Amino acid sequence: MAPFPIGTCAQVAHLQQPAWVDLAIRHCSQITPEWEMKMEYIVQPDGSFLFDRPDRIAAFARERSLRLFGHALVWYAQKPDGFLKLDETRIGFGQAYDNYIAAVVGRYRGQAVGWDVVNEAVAEDGDGWRDSLWAQKLGAFDHMRRAFDQARAADPRAVLFLNDYNLESLPKKLDAFLRLTERLLKAGAPLNGLGCQTHLAADLPPGSVTRAVRALGRFGLPVHISELDVSLARARRLFATRADLERAQARLYAEAAESLEALAPAQRFALTLWGLRDRDSWLKGEDPHDTPAPFNDIGDPKAAASALAEALTRGARV
Ligand code: XIL
DSSP, X not given: OOSSOEEEEEOHHHHTOHHHHHXXXXXXXXEEESSTTSHHHHBOTTSOBOOHHHHHXXXXXXXXXXXXXXXXXXXXXXXXXXXXXXXXXXXXXXXXXXXXXXXXXXXXXXXXXXXXXXXSOBOTTSSSBOOOHHHHHHOTTHHHHHHHHHHHHXXXXXXXXXXXXXXXTOHHHXXXXXXXXXXXXXXXXXXXXXXXXXEEETTOOTTHHHHHHHXXXXXXXXXXXXXXXXXXXXXXXXXXXXXXXXXXXXXXXXXXXXXXXXXXXXXXXXXXXXXXXXXXXXXXXXXXXXXXXXBOTTSOBOHHHHHHHHHHHHHHHO
């Protein structure tokens, strides 16, 4: 038994593969839709919403008694035509934005245990926040605040997250993330969870994940290791053999688990794997030779899976 829920991302296509389902059921108690609960799938060009696939993932979670985690409501990277070409003589932009959040969060109210409400808001160089359609239309800070308010109105119980990446590798970005958290909380935004994506490269120095998770933990809120994978392709290969990188990968999976175990029990929201098997990983799109997941293509555990399991067993004992 792990000392917190273990999650995986999931696509409808996976649910039809018995081997994936077996692996997910064996190791996980939570699922995050990988892309079919994002605007790119739900928002149609005419502004209507399509829920068939997110509903199938939600139904699978119910049938298999898995927790459902909602991802992601507002993301700079997603600006579907339904919003870009909105006829504002018929409906105001803010109203359409509110309607979207109310419809999506409301639909899974009582089932989704949490939501990534604002995803990847902080600039890579740590100098403020990213520009986006949402920031331009509704204000750099106000669109975030508004998203949290709308999500809370639609589901009084879901844990509402600010989620970002490279917090372990870019100290200035981590600082900016912490300052944004503080500002949202001071403004009274119903933000009550912090997500650390942890898309790691295998050459990340040991201790970096621990430091970031500890910093997030200082707010006393639940922390989600929300999209864990460890890329070999993104690591610099200098002086490292493949075996070295695989050992480093295993250590980082273990460190991620240990960093969450180091927080108070109520703060350990979950640890979510962004791909169970290497073949499932989105990073294959960047480099088809990358092997970032804990299980290999046929679902056998790699050193990373064993190191993670050992860290979880140690964590469950203390
Ligand atoms: C990725 C998914 O894995 C892909 O399937 C999709 O096409 C694009 O998004 N940060 C996030 C995730 O918050 O939603 C991204 O997932 C990976 C980076």
